[in-house]
Amino acid sequence: MPEVMFNGPAGRIEGRFHPSTVRGAPIAIILHPHPQFGGTMNNQIVYNLYYAFAERGFAVLRFNFRGVGRSQGSFDHGQGELSDAAAALDWAQSVNPEARACWIAGISFGSWIGMQLLMRRPEIEGFISIAPPANRFDFSFLAPCPSSGLFVHGDQDRVAPLKEVTALIEKLKTQKGILIEHAVIPGANHFFENRVEPLIEEVGIYLDRRLGNPPRLPTPTRSDVAEKR
Template sequence: MPEVMFAGPDGRLEGRYHHAKRPNAPVALLLHPHPLHGGTMNNRVIHSLFTRYQEMGFSVLRFNFRGVGKSQGRYDGGIGEISDAAAALDFLQAVNPAASMLWVAGYSFGAYVGMQLLMRRPEMGGFICISPPASHYDFGFLAPCPCGGLMVHGEDDELVPVSSVGKLVEKLNTQKGVSIDYRTIAGAGHVYTPEQVENVTNMAQDHVQTIMGGSRMALAAD
């Protein structure tokens, strides 16, 4: 899990990167929660996903948005952070030119940024959206959504009502060719307990394996 520094639009960005042995391994980009509310790449949901993607044979990157940790720059209201995510994807693609598939996974604010990135980079093939802040941001830009993916939300989320995410999923599922795998976690709030994090990670793995069409061992050919 080597530390990496790569060029961002407002200075260098700090990340942790695992490189899979297979040259055509799929890749995943992980995006952390809101920088002004304690979000970093070391968030336990993001860290757990990083480990699980690694176990599944992916090349995977998690990084700090501008102004977080060693990343240069300052918070930019989401606009600059979308550019940071694009720079991170550029880094991933540069070191994985033969990647078989590109995934983005985000938690909370990171889920919003991830979906914005999805609209800007048509080469993305799948997404994991955890606790998307559907009551705080307008997700109307997903018209049309370029691909299907997984959305996970806590049924007792005190910041983002589960009903707002349900409405978003319902709207996306009306789009031609788009299928959202929507799963809720009973008793979970916006911040997940360690046991709930494991549940989220298992859901993500199950979805990825279903889409990739292979078992965990088949994916993890390292």
């Protein structure tokens, strides 16, 4: 799992990159939760999503937003972080010029950034949006949502209540030409404490269905220690 540093709009960005052994493999970009509330690329959900995509043949990049870890710059309330995500996708495409498609996955704050990137980059053909805080951030820019994807939420989420997200999803489901799916994880709070395994299982089922049940590929030993948040 190579450590990488690449240029972003506020300076160098720190990341971890898993190259694919499959020529022309799709790219996946994983976006972490809110930087001011402990979110990093080593978040437990980010870490597991990273491998879920890698095991399905993707070239995968997770990275720290500006001001987190060794990434330069400082928190910019979303605008700068969106620029960081765009720079991450640019970098991943530069080292995978034959990539045929891209997916975006984000957790909480990262899901808000990811969905904005989705609106700006037509090559993104699928998304995973986990615990999107529809009550705290404006998601009205999804009009219409350009790609099919999966929203996942915990039924015990008190930070971003399920009813707020359900209203957003129901609105998106009325669009023609895309399929929006929604999974609810019983007993899970906003951080999916003690419920990460069923969360990743749900994501894996969705990916396999969208990708046509790809064969699992071996990945490096998961040696780094994931944080709980």
